[in-house]
Amino acid sequence: xxxxxxxxxxxxxxxxxxxxxxxxxxxxxxxxxxxxxxxxxxxxxxxxxxxxxxxxxxxxxxxxxxxxxxxxxxxxxxxxxxxxxxxxxxxxxxxxxxxxxxxx
Numbered sequence: 034x035x036x037x038x039x040x041x042x043x044x045x046x047x048x049x050x051x052x053x054x055x056x057x058x059x060x061x062x063x064x065x066x067x068x069x070x071x072x073x074x075x076x077x078x079x080x081x082x083x084x085x086x087x088x089x090x091x092x093x094x095x096x097x098x099x100x101x102x103x104x105x106x107x108x109x110x111x112x113x114x115x116x117x118x119x120x121x122x123x124x125x126x127x128x129x130x131x132x133x134x135x136x137x
Contacts, residue, residue, distance in 0.1 A: 055124075056100070056117040057089040063107060064089075078103055094122045112136065 052058075064074040075085040087093035095103070100118035104111040112134040120132045 054117065055091060056095050056114070056121045057091050059114075059117055060085070060103075061089045063109070078106070091121070091125075094118065094125055 060074075064071070067074075069077075071082045071085055071089075075082045078085065080088075084093065088095060095114075095118040097115045097118050100114035101111050104114035116132050116134045119134075123130055123132065
């Protein structure tokens, strides 16, 4: 008899495979999923290729305002983008807090 597997939330399963989701990893995944070059994707976002590369590789953070703008532009969840932007900023400063976002 097959053993019944315990349900795992999608985000937990994704992070188990690819590590902690960051704004950079999310943008990379969206870009790669759309088969876009860094040049084309950066132009769509209104930043340079170098700036996008720095974000994707965790060397630069994204402001909450820019996260909202990009979420709208790309058709994704504003709250998810803002959460990741804020979490990345905290992580970069070594602040051991977790961000939770709720609609106002």
